[in-house]
Amino acid sequence: MSDWIAIAKFDDLPRMGARVVQFDTVRVAVFRTSSDEVFAVKDACPHRGGPLSQGIVHGTLVTCPLHNWRIDLATGEAVQPDRGCAHTYQTRVEAGQVYLRLAAGKSAAATESCASHA
Amino acid sequence: MQKMKLVMVGNGMAGMRTIEELLKIAPGLYDITVFGAELHPNYNRILLSPVLAGEQTTQDIVLNSMDWYAENGIHLHLGKKIGRIDRKRRVVEAEDGTCAEYDRLLLATGSNPFMLPVPGADLPGVISFRDISDVEAMINASSQYRRAVVIGGGLLGLEAANGLKQRGMDVSVVHIGSWLMERQLDEPAARLLQKNLETKGLKFLLQKQTAELVKGESGRVCAVNFKDGDSVPADLVVMAVGIRPNTALAESAGIHCDRGIVVNDTLQTYDPRIYAVGECVSHRGVAYGLVAPLFEQAKVAANHLAEYGIGRYEGSVTSTKLKVTGIDLFSAGDFVGGEGTESLVFSDPSSGDYKKVVIKDNKLVGACLYGDTINGAWYFDLLREGTDISQFRKTLLFGQHHLGDSGHGPAEHVAALPDKAEICGCNGVCKGDIVKAIVDKKLFTLDEVRAHTKASSSCGSCTGLVEAVLAHTVGGDYSAAPSKKPLCKCTEHSHDEVIAAIKDQPLKTMRAVFDFLEWKTPDGCASCRPALNYYLLARWPGEYQDDAQSRFINERAHGNIQKDGTFSVVPRMWGGLTNPRELRAIADVAEKFKVPEVKVTGGQRIDLFGVKKEDLPAMWQDLSAAGFVSGHAYGKALRTVKTCVGAKWCRFGTQDSTGLGVKLEQLTWGSWMPHKFKLAVSGCPRNCAEATIKDFGVVCVDSGYELHVGGNGGIKVRVTDLLCKVETEAQVMEYCGAFTQLYREEAHYLERTAPWVERVGLNYIKGRIVDDAAGRAALFERFKYGQQFAQVDPWKERAEGVDAAEFQTIRITA
Ligand code: SRM
Ligand SMILES: Cc1cc2nc3c(=O)[nH]c(=O)nc-3n(C[C@H](O)[C@H](O)[C@H](O)COP(=O)(O)OP(=O)(O)OC[C@H]3O[C@@H](n4cnc5c(N)ncnc54)[C@H](O)[C@@H]3O)c2cc1C
Ligand code: SF4
Ligand code: FES
Numbered sequence A: 001m002s003d004w005i006a007i008a009k010f011d012d013l014p015r016m017g018a019r020v021v022q023f024d025t026v027r028v029a030v031f032r033t034s035s036d037e038v039f040a041v042k043d044a045c046p047h048r049g050g051p052l053s054q055g056i057v058h059g060t061l062v063t064c065p066l067h068n069w070r071i072d073l074a075t076g077e078a079v080q081p082d083r084g085c086a087h088t089y090q091t092r093v094e095a096g097q098v099y100l101r102l103a104a105g106k107s108a109a110a111t112e113s114c115a116s117h118a
Numbered sequence B: 001m002q003k004m005k006l007v008m009v010g011n012g013m014a015g016m017r018t019i020e021e022l023l024k025i026a027p028g029l030y031d032i033t034v035f036g037a038e039l040h041p042n043y044n045r046i047l048l049s050p051v052l053a054g055e056q057t058t059q060d061i062v063l064n065s066m067d068w069y070a071e072n073g074i075h076l077h078l079g080k081k082i083g084r085i086d087r088k089r090r091v092v093e094a095e096d097g098t099c100a101e102y103d104r105l106l107l108a109t110g111s112n113p114f115m116l117p118v119p120g121a122d123l124p125g126v127i128s129f130r131d132i133s134d135v136e137a138m139i140n141a142s143s144q145y146r147r148a149v150v151i152g153g154g155l156l157g158l159e160a161a162n163g164l165k166q167r168g169m170d171v172s173v174v175h176i177g178s179w180l181m182e183r184q185l186d187e188p189a190a191r192l193l194q195k196n197l198e199t200k201g202l203k204f205l206l207q208k209q210t211a212e213l214v215k216g217e218s219g220r221v222c223a224v225n226f227k228d229g230d231s232v233p234a235d236l237v238v239m240a241v242g243i244r245p246n247t248a249l250a251e252s253a254g255i256h257c258d259r260g261i262v263v264n265d266t267l268q269t270y271d272p273r274i275y276a277v278g279e280c281v282s283h284r285g286v287a288y289g290l291v292a293p294l295f296e297q298a299k300v301a302a303n304h305l306a307e308y309g310i311g312r313y314e315g316s317v318t319s320t321k322l323k324v325t326g327i328d329l330f331s332a333g334d335f336v337g338g339e340g341t342e343s344l345v346f347s348d349p350s351s352g353d354y355k356k357v358v359i360k361d362n363k364l365v366g367a368c369l370y371g372d373t374i375n376g377a378w379y380f381d382l383l384r385e386g387t388d389i390s391q392f393r394k395t396l397l398f399g400q401h402h403l404g405d406s407g408h409g410p411a412e413h414v415a416a417l418p419d420k421a422e423i424c425g426c427n428g429v430c431k432g433d434i435v436k437a438i439v440d441k442k443l444f445t446l447d448e449v450r451a452h453t454k455a456s457s458s459c460g461s462c463t464g465l466v467e468a469v470l471a472h473t474v475g476g477d478y479s480a481a482p483s484k485k486p487l488c489k490c491t492e493h494s495h496d497e498v499i500a501a502i503k504d505q506p507l508k509t510m511r512a513v514f515d516f517l518e519w520k521t522p523d524g525c526a527s528c529r530p531a532l533n534y535y536l537l538a539r540w541p542g543e544y545q546d547d548a549q550s551r552f553i554n555e556r557a558h559g560n561i562q563k564d565g566t567f568s569v570v571p572r573m574w575g576g577l578t579n580p581r582e583l584r585a586i587a588d589v590a591e592k593f594k595v596p597e598v599k600v601t602g603g604q605r606i607d608l609f610g611v612k613k614e615d616l617p618a619m620w621q622d623l624s625a626a627g628f629v630s631g632h633a634y635g636k637a638l639r640t641v642k643t644c645v646g647a648k649w650c651r652f653g654t655q656d657s658t659g660l661g662v663k664l665e666q667l668t669w670g671s672w673m674p675h676k677f678k679l680a681v682s683g684c685p686r687n688c689a690e691a692t693i694k695d696f697g698v699v700c701v702d703s704g705y706e707l708h709v710g711g712n713g714g715i716k717v718r719v720t721d722l723l724c725k726v727e728t729e730a731q732v733m734e735y736c737g738a739f740t741q742l743y744r745e746e747a748h749y750l751e752r753t754a755p756w757v758e759r760v761g762l763n764y765i766k767g768r769i770v771d772d773a774a775g776r777a778a779l780f781e782r783f784k785y786g787q788q789f790a791q792v793d794p795w796k797e798r799a800e801g802v803d804a805a806e807f808q809t810i811r812i813t814a
Helices: A108-115 B013-025 B045-052 B066-071 B132-144 B155-166 B187-199 B248-252 B291-305 B376-385 B390-398 B431-441 B446-453 B463-474 B495-504 B510-516 B528-539 B553-557 B580-592 B613-625 B657-668 B729-746 B753-760 B762-769 B773-790 B794-799
Strands: A004-009 A017-023 A026-032 A038-042 A056-058 A061-063 A070-072 A088-094 A097-101 B004-009 B030-036 B075-078 B082-086 B091-094 B099-101 B104-107 B111-113 B126-128 B147-151 B170-175 B203-206 B210-215 B221-226 B231-233 B236-239 B243-245 B261-263 B274-276 B281-283 B319-321 B329-333 B342-348 B353-360 B363-370 B422-424 B567-569 B597-600 B606-611 B638-643 B677-682 B696-701 B704-709 B721-726 B809-812
Touching: A004 A017, A004 B809, A026 A097, A056 B528, B004 B013, B004 B099, B013 B030, B013 B104, B013 B291, B045 B132, B045 B155, B082 B248, B104 B291, B126 B132, B132 B155, B132 B236, B147 B155, B147 B231, B155 B170, B155 B187, B155 B236, B187 B203, B187 B329, B187 B353, B187 B363, B221 B236, B261 B274, B274 B291, B329 B376, B342 B390, B353 B390, B363 B376, B376 B463, B422 B431, B422 B463, B431 B446, B431 B463, B446 B463, B495 B510, B495 B528, B510 B528, B528 B729, B567 B613, B580 B606, B580 B613, B606 B613, B613 B794, B638 B657, B657 B677, B657 B696, B657 B729, B677 B729, B696 B729, B704 B729, B721 B729, B721 B762, B729 B753, B729 B762, B729 B773, B753 B762, B762 B773
Parallel strands: A017 B809, B004 B030, B004 B104, B030 B075, B104 B274, B126 B236, B147 B170, B147 B236, B170 B203, B261 B281, B638 B677, B677 B696
Antiparallel strands: A004 A097, A017 A026, A026 A038, A038 A088, A056 A061, A061 A070, A088 A097, B082 B091, B091 B099, B111 B243, B210 B221, B221 B231, B319 B329, B329 B363, B342 B353, B353 B363, B567 B606, B597 B606, B696 B704, B704 B721
């Protein structure tokens, strides 16, 4: 359990927006969708490293602000025909508090889908 | 719950496109079964011509492979022709007895080639040109026989003749008319075409009526006899005299047909469970024989099958191209002309170029091009949009001047470009990349090319070239965009329909727009949300609550995002004027926040680059304390007002251009626009402030002020049009406000004034701004009303704590 870190109050996450969490040199974008789901993705677009946290969120996708790639927040994968994958992290919401799990680096699902593009 | 059953009859281009569209928007809604009379999976019928000519193989032209059907769970029955529909029991039955039940039935049976009812039409060696088996028969014949006769000098006939010639046959084309392709070309163009084909070795027999096909000793056809007594020998006869919608099945089931299966605007037949698309259909009395309109039908039919219930098919304008390598022709609309029309013609027999455009009431109604066809797509757009062309009538024949960017002259043929020629400068896409994607991925439309290659997906200036590459690669007129362009993939509605609904309904929140217009996605996308946010903001100032999450990051963070994720800060400098105190304040801020680079912009102010997002509010606080407001250098908003020194100092100055520029900027700053909006005021016609490439430019003269609109100095340079001349500064302010407001209310989001003025026509704008004094005053009032809410400095607000979280990073230390 110790690798879960409390990062923010759920209410402090903007709906259809993101907050950036910086841990050491790693920047993680924590998103909240219109249906109040929370996702965490490394804040670097698989295209040219654009800050995904600054993109427009729609459904469970974010459109990167630099060149409009669309990234699936759940898997980190770019929507076809673009190809690439951003690392994802696990999140949890409990009692109005958002937790982020950094230790594992990335979730199993993301590892799999990223691997398929390697 | 059990899925509904959808059965499709006719495994061809229109039907399968409908299924693909349906799977895109409502996967899993139906259990799908497809019957096809041919033995092949869906292939690109259009490319039978290159296959016949030996330029492609049948393998190359498959659109949906057998695996594709399996992956999408579609039950496919090949080689099974449906012979009966039992509408009571909702079952279709194939000739071999295979049955399938349906909840919805889609008929896409295409058309049948028309065979002339002359004696001998059923002899061996007499065939049509419609499917793979016909092509195989022709290829076979070409290896055994020598003499081919093609009856019909239309599109299909000429493509067949060219293919057979390529296969080494001796080919004559028989045509009843006095020139080739008379439904697509006028006589001069057709003569050029004929000459060109003759140099390739084809022979032509014009104004000949076929009387009978003669049986040879072997029992195979051996000659064609004409009514005038002439005769030509023939070992192979290809009939390409037209097509007839294939309605036999529908008719036998008692579905109303009248030269096609009759459908309404939602592609429903008289039996509401049964839909029909493609060449078999008659819509508003028209049966189409080209894919572009059929694909539009497919889209609408899929939408209704998916039970979204929006979108109507309202008919199409079509254009024509011939797929014979080395021959470029294009025609659309009424290219013959007649009563009440005027024609502009350019003809250069030595180079083989011919261009004709037909104009009626200042609108393009038809075009016919031979040789240099690169402007075909542009004419086609003008035609469909009904653009007023009076402003550029003189140069109309020479085409869209700035097709492509500055590097590509209009005369340059895409065909001649090498593969490594860069077509899209923004995304670095070369011609070869585009061609490869079109071929490998079987792309049909501009949108698909954009999605797969990114070409033309950014600034769009290369759209004409990409369309030309597309047209050249696939030959057909695929690239023809639908007659109505939806705002984005989340909706069927166009910009104009959305703008009208927001105003008329009235709709005052984004949710209301999504609900009322039945948006297909839960919360839109990065294209439509910013557009809707703008439309709502512009229509309901003071009422609509701006939605930060629907704004592009630049407008959300009030600075331009840079490639490294930092931001730039450009404070407003009214009319380009500054003073030592302001400059000192900027210098202090730059030092305090360790700004890596300071630059004078092309818009007469100062840019501070490389600022960290977290530092923005504090920096704005200092700037705000020194009296600066945001320069909106990041927004679809009023940008700069450039001025020159003017009468105050300049020996040529006629009026106080600097002072007027400051007043105009004070009037207009803060306003949100469909796109960026720039002003300039020059003190005399030497025009040092470059007013004639601005959205609204003022050129001062002794007797007053010339007002210019619709200029653009960016991607495609466009010089302004002169709107009118006025006498006082107060008038300049009123006209400027009114013009700005008209643009704000009516232009499409992301449409700058230059394309907007070209789309609606200068006369329309003059009518609203110059001729209609009351209308102008009302526009100006609405502009000023909206400005009350818009002229709040976003930087000051944020320096005081608005949206604080937007600028803060959550830091975690180990
Ligand atoms: C800073 C500046 C260049 C400079 O160092 O001088 C600049 C910088 C950018 N321009 Fe510009 N333009 C600048 C003056 C111009 C001018 C000159 C002018 O205004 O007189 C033009 C041509 C005039 C015109 O707009 O018609 C110009 C035509 C463009 C265009 C093409 C617009 C078009 O309609 O064709 C774009 C692309 C776009 O807007 O889509 C663009 C886009 C950009 C962007 C916003 C690119 C981007 O999306 O990141 C650049 C932002 C840099 C930044 O972070 O600040 N910039 N840009 C100038 C800022 C002026 C200011 O004070 O606000
Ligand atoms: C050689 C050639 C070149 C062409 N070039 C161009 C061009 O350049 N540009 C352009 O836009 N268009 C072109 N066309 C026209 C274009 O191919 C057609 O408009 C398009 O294919 C029509 O699509 P469809 O689905 O309506 O019919 P089809 O594609 O013909 O599909 C109908 C299918 O239904 C099957 N079928 C019919 N009845 C039954 C039944 N009872 N049971 C089961 N199956 C049945 C047929 O066998 C056929 O496979 C060309 C056509 C040809 C033949
Ligand atoms: S500042 Fe303008 S011209 Fe220069 S690179 Fe950026 S967009 Fe291009
Ligand atoms: S960096 Fe994200 S789209 Fe280019």
